[in-house]
Amino acid sequence: MIxxxxxxxSVSSSSDSVHDAVAAAVRIVRASGLPNRTSSMFTEIEGEWDEVMAVVKAATLAVAEHGTRVSLVLKADYRPGHTGELDGKVQRLEQALAATEAEGTA
Known part of the structure; x- marks a missing residue:
């Protein structure tokens, strides 16, 4: 699952910036050893249901140490039997885009 x-x-205890709290969460994700990547808005992680959810919980609790309330937004792609999709989905998208561009230049 991804x-x-x-x-x-939601309420920072130290300043208007939340980067320290987010960094604490990302450290948890990276230490998990599961495939992951972080962008400006989301962190993606791939693995089995229980291990992924355990990491999300630990990251949420790490952020809770930085304020009185935590906001969590989560989107999941549960597809049993498939692995390597964190990169595979992007590769297939890039191939589709390249094919469309090639058709446009032919």
């Missing part, structure tokens, strides 16, 4: 999630304190 989970894309964003977690941040």
């Amino acid at each position: 989970v894309a999630f964003s977690v941040a304190p």
Whole structure:
């Protein structure tokens, strides 16, 4: 399964910036050893249901240490029997785009 999630304190205890809290969450994800990537808005992680959800929970609890309330946005793609989809989905998209561009130049 792939989970894309964003977690941040709703009320920061130190400043208007939430980067320290988000960094604490990303550290948890990276230490998990599961395939992952972080962009400006979301962190994606891939693995089995229980292990992915355990990492999301740990990341959420790490953020909770930075404020009085936590906001969690989560989107999941549950597809049993498939692995390597964190990169595979992007590769297939890029191939489709390249094919369309090639058709346009022919």
